[in-house]
Amino acid sequence: MCPFLLQCESPERIELEVEGQKVSLPVENGKVSLIFQQQTGQTRIEIPTKLLEEKETIQIPVGNLLINVKLVKPDDLKNYVMNFMQHNFIILNLKDAVKEGDVFRINNxxxxxxxxxxxHSPLSNYMVECLDYTLKTEVMLPPKLAIQVRAAACVNPKGAKAKKKAADMQKENQVKEMKELIKGLGSNKNEHSIETISKAYPVVNDIVSHIDLQISYKEVKSSHKSRSENEDMSCLLKHLRNLKPFCRVSGRTLDGYCGIKTSAFKELLPQKALLKEKVMQIINYLKRGIPMPADENEENVEDIVDPQ
Incomplete structure (x- = not known):
């Protein structure tokens, strides 16, 4: 995975097939330049990219020869798989950093x-959270307080090696279990009883967990039969073996992902200035403590998940 700045600095490129040979050329002012070496010297020919997109094959006279040039069409399936792999690797890297408790790798x-x-969305709340956490732990907070905030981001409830988890996830699980205790109060639910059961939650949870361990209790989560992971993997591998997603096939398309790029960096290549401006705008808002406008798509998802 290339660094974003390095990827952005490179000019836009397209792939052409010149007499059966594939070449990658930079695009300058909507044109690509082909240079042919002859006995009389070099011949430079500029071809508009729009002409390459409109016609399947273009014949260029070079001396006494006609050179066939055509645009290599993108392979949506390979691009989708490469894009998916980049997303997957960055998620796995974050999960591993959290489990190891590597606070510096988490920031990276x-x-x-x-x-x-x-x-995904210029108004993404997750992007704001990433900038907010990085800004506070690396710029705004004093060094000692910043390292305390980083260390408190992960907890290890069981004390096992490389078994840390995010502190907010641990708190969410505790709140979920506490809600079950409060729900069990029934008609006795009032402010005093809720406060009492909330204080007693750690002891109650510890006793129940030890009893479940002694009687080897297994919670039945669903009555539906779960599919075997091996069956899914064998079915997936069977189709991927025939499709060969890592072998490029010109013009292969995907419904719903037409024109997808190999990475988010290539998607954002024309929007480099907009991204920098948006990041600086969010940082200025965060420094002044002003909340950012919410993304409507993310609000709709949260309403579906938790209508209350």
Whole structure:
């Protein structure tokens, strides 16, 4: 995975097939330049990219020869798989950093995720969270307090090696279990009883967990039969073996992902200035403590998940 700035600095390129040979050329002012070496010297020919897109094959006279040039059409399936792999690797890297408790690698992962969230939506709340956490732990907070905030981001409830988890996830699980206790109060539910059961939650949870461990209790989560992971993997591998997604096939398309790029960095290549402006705008808002406008798509998802 190329660094975002390095990828952005490179000019836009397209692939052409010149007499059966594939070449990658930069695009300058909507044109590509072909240079042919002859006995009399070099011949430079500029071809508009729009002409390459409109016609399947273009014949260029070079001396006494006609050179066939055509645009290599993108392979949507390969681009989709490469894009998916980049998303998957960055998620796995973040999960591993959290499990290991590597607070410095967590910040690096958050920085790398900013372009992905922006590519999904310029109003992404997740991008704001990444910038907010990085800004506070690396710029605004004093060094001692910043390292305390980083260390408190992960907890290890069981004390096992490389078994840390995010502190907010641990708190959400505790709140979920506490809601079950409060729901069990029934008609006795009032402010005093809720406060009492909330204080007693750690002891009650510890007793129940030890009893479940002694009687080897297994919670039945669903009555439906779960599919075997091996069956899914074998079915997936069977189709991928025939499709060969890592072998490029010109013109292969995907419904719903037409024209997808190999990475979010290439998608954002024309929007480099807009991304920088958006990031600086969010940072200025965060420094002044002003909340950012919410993304409507993310609000709708949250309403579906938790209508209350």
């Amino acid at each position: 992962c958050l920085k790398m995720m900013i372009p992905f969230f922006y590519n």
